[in-house]
Amino acid sequence: EAGVAQSPRYKIIEKRQSVAFWCNPISGHATLYWYQQILGQGPKLLIQFQNNGVVDDSQLPKDRFSAERLKGVDSTLKIQPAKLEDSAVYLCASSWVGSRSPEQYFGPGTRLTVT
Amino acid sequence: SQQGEEDPQALSIQEGENATMNCSYKTSINNLQWYRQNSGRGLVHLILIRSNEREKHSGRLRVTLDTSKKSSSLLITASRAADTASYFCATDDQGAQKLVFGQGTRLTINP
Numbered sequence: 505e506a507g508v509a510q511s512p513r514y515k516i517i518e519k520r521q522s523v524a525f526w527c528n529p530i531s532g533h534a535t536l537y538w539y540q541q542i543l544g545q546g547p548k549l550l551i552q553f554q555n556n557g558v559v560d561d562s563q564l565p566k567d568r569f570s571a572e573r574l575k576g577v578d579s580t581l582k583i584q585p586a587k588l589e590d591s592a593v594y595l596c597a598s599s600w601v602g603s604r605s606p607e608q609y610f611g612p613g614t615r616l617t618v619t
Numbered sequence: 620s621q622q623g624e625e626d627p628q629a630l631s632i633q634e635g636e637n638a639t640m641n642c643s644y645k646t647s648i649n650n651l652q653w654y655r656q657n658s659g660r661g662l663v664h665l666i667l668i669r670s671n672e673r674e675k676h677s678g679r680l681r682v683t684l685d686t687s688k689k690s691s692s693l694l695i696t697a698s699r700a701a702d703t704a705s706y707f708c709a710t711d712d713q714g715a716q717k718l719v720f721g722q723g724t725r726l727t728i729n730p
Contacts, residue, residue, distance in 0.1 A: 508661070535716065546707050546720030547662070560717055595661055599716070606650060606716060610661035 506530065508611035510596050516617045522584035525614045529577070529598030535559075537608065538571055538581050539595040547595055553579065554601060586618045624721050625708060631727040638695040640724040642708030643688075649711050651684055652718065653693050656705045665693075665706075698728045 509528040517523050529536050535554050539547035550569065552560040555576040564571070568587070573579040583590055593615050597608040626641045644651070650669045654662040668675045668684045668691065675682045681694040695702055705725050709718040 537717070544722075546709075546722050548720070549717050552717050597662075602716075606711060606718075607652065607664045607667060608662075608718060609664065610654075612661045615659075 510611035514615050520585040524582045527579045527596030533598035534601045535599045537597040541593045591618045625724040629725045640693045642691045644710045651691050652709045654707045700728050703728045
C-alpha cells in the first residue's frame with residue numbers, strides 16, 4: 505500500500521512569511537496527526553483529526569498555526585506568520601481508528617527553515 | 620508534555636554487539652510503542668507492547684514492559700550498520716489514541 509505522502513520536503517522562508525504543508529494519509533486511515541519535531545527532540549503532537557473533526561489541538565499555537573482536513577482525507581498545516589523558533593521538521597502521520605491498531609504511519613516530513 | 624524519557628541519549632557500539640535502550644514514563648498507559656527514525660526520514664513503527672504484556676519479540680528486537688516501574692526496554696541483538704538510527708518510545712497519553720514521544724536514543728553501529 506502507498507505510504508503517507510507529504511510535500512514539500514524542504515522549505516526555507518524568512519520570518520514573518522507564511523508557509524503551508526500538505527499531507528495525504530494512507531487510504532482508509534481515519535485518524536491524521538501533525539507533529540513538530542525540533543532538532544534533537546522527539547515529535548510533539550500539534551493536532552489530531554478523526555475524519556474531518558479535530559480531536560486534540562491543545563498544543564497547537566493557534567495564534568499562528570492552523571490546520572484543516574476538509575474532506576476527511578488530505579490535510580494542510582499553515583503557519584502565518586512564521587517565527588525563527590518554528591524551524592523544525594513537520595511530520596504527518598495516520599492510523600486506523602480505535603485501540604486495536606494504534607500504530608501510526610509517518611510520512612517523510614517537511615523540513616522548515618525560518619531565517 | 621514529554622511522557623517518555625529514553626536512556627541513554629546516545630549509544631555507540633560495534634557491529635554484532637547487542638544494544639539496549641530504556642524508556643521511562645509517568646502516567647498509566649494502554650500500550651507502549653517503539654519507533655525508529657533514520658537521519659532525515661520519518662518514523663517507522665517497530666513494535667507495540669500492551670500493558671498486560673511483559674515481553675514481546677520481533678525478529679532481532681525484544682521489548683520488555685514493567686508497568687509497576689513504568690519502564691520499558693528495547694534490545695536489538697546482533698546489531699548491523701543499518702540499525703544506526705534514533706529510537707523513540709511512545710506511550711498513549713492515559714489511554715487516548717494520541718502518542719507522547721520521548722527524546723530518543725541515538726544509536727550508532729560502528730563497522
